[in-house]
Amino acid sequence: MQKFTPVLLILLLLIVTGCSDNKTPNPNPNPNEDNLIEQLQQNNALLEKYGQQQDVISYPFSQAYLTKRHELYQQLKKQGVNNYSADQLDYLIIEERFAERFFMWPPYAAVISNWLTLRERNAELSVAETEQVELTQWILLAQKTLMQRYDEKLILDKIHLHRLQYEIKQSISQFKRAFINPTAVNVALIQSLEGFADYLSNYRARNSLALSQQPNGASWYQAKLNYYGNTVKSPAQWFNATTQTLSALGITVLPKGTLPAKIFHDDRLLNNWFLELFPITSRSKGLDWRHSYVDIVSTLSQSEQSKVTPQLHFVAAVLAQVDIGIHYQVWTQQHARNVLQTQLGLDSISADKIIEYTVLYPGVLLSPFALNSSVTF
Numbered sequence: 001m002q003k004f005t006p007v008l009l010i011l012l013l014l015i016v017t018g019c020s021d022n023k024t025p026n027p028n029p030n031p032n033e034d035n036l037i038e039q040l041q042q043n044n045a046l047l048e049k050y051g052q053q054q055d056v057i058s059y060p061f062s063q064a065y066l067t068k069r070h071e072l073y074q075q076l077k078k079q080g081v082n083n084y085s086a087d088q089l090d091y092l093i094i095e096e097r098f099a100e101r102f103f104m105w106p107p108y109a110a111v112i113s114n115w116l117t118l119r120e121r122n123a124e125l126s127v128a129e130t131e132q133v134e135l136t137q138w139i140l141l142a143q144k145t146l147m148q149r150y151d152e153k154l155i156l157d158k159i160h161l162h163r164l165q166y167e168i169k170q171s172i173s174q175f176k177r178a179f180i181n182p183t184a185v186n187v188a189l190i191q192s193l194e195g196f197a198d199y200l201s202n203y204r205a206r207n208s209l210a211l212s213q214q215p216n217g218a219s220w221y222q223a224k225l226n227y228y229g230n231t232v233k234s235p236a237q238w239f240n241a242t243t244q245t246l247s248a249l250g251i252t253v254l255p256k257g258t259l260p261a262k263i264f265h266d267d268r269l270l271n272n273w274f275l276e277l278f279p280i281t282s283r284s285k286g287l288d289w290r291h292s293y294v295d296i297v298s299t300l301s302q303s304e305q306s307k308v309t310p311q312l313h314f315v316a317a318v319l320a321q322v323d324i325g326i327h328y329q330v331w332t333q334q335h336a337r338n339v340l341q342t343q344l345g346l347d348s349i350s351a352d353k354i355i356e357y358t359v360l361y362p363g364v365l366l367s368p369f370a371l372n373s374s375v376t377f
Helices: 006-017 033-043 063-079 086-095 111-121 128-150 158-178 184-201 217-228 235-249 273-277 296-301 310-327 333-344 348-360 364-370
Strands: none
Touching: 033 063, 063 086, 086 217, 086 296, 111 128, 111 158, 128 184, 158 184, 158 348, 217 235, 217 296, 217 364, 235 310, 235 364, 273 296, 273 310, 273 364, 296 364, 310 333, 310 348, 310 364, 333 348, 348 364
């Protein structure tokens, strides 16, 4: 495989793109709700699988992506939402101010797999080479942004780091299989990923897993608790509530095998895995790609309360306590693992899957507790 120097790589990118900026068109001035939601899902197509062909690919957390997302949120806010939760929209708008945009490649998003799927659909448009260059530019920008933010103490924890390393390794393998007779553009794309992998191999992750330990992270975590808890309470209040609930239930440990084994079958937990535990009649449509456009809060609020057993209340309280323990009380991974093993009867592998989920999706595991308990403050 031919090796490109950084200068040659930049020249190659400029030649193919003609120095153009990958700008996406603005949303229509007065589209209806369905059209706005369609555009939102198109904008997130590399983050969550999108089932249709589209002419323009929006690269996660690029300026074009952020601009379009903001415009769509504001249009939805201005006209109001009929089939979606206004609270969820408000939460997503609030979240725009926080630092997620500086971690441009979410490690729980199959960006490259989604890109390859879209590329196959768009093959007839004869823009595959241009799209490869755009993807290469995005990969280089994602690495550059991560490097720049390190000095500002915006640093990946070890779980985010390991997941990102895994995604990049998988991406390199996917492209090497796809490019049988690689062109210069193919080579440049693979080298951008290999360069990112090399950088991450020497990356020093922060010691804490807690979101609250990031700059402005405490406010970010509080915003998540406000939404997923469906009320405004501090992490300390929520933690005390879980402790009181566990004491009132009188259950000290869940018998092994109580949680369905199928939940832990895959290498990583599904993004909405905990919904399988609760008696839910239907799933509400949502706006957040991280939950595959399922509204977690609305869905859990419709649980059949008469079927929520004390054991389920116990599970919900433990999961919420682990979430708050990690992100607010700065529990170590070993501490969280011990709690999950001793109270939920899990093996270490299953416990670590829940910990990974909790770190990747802060605040989410408060929802089953907050929306299925009669706790008072």
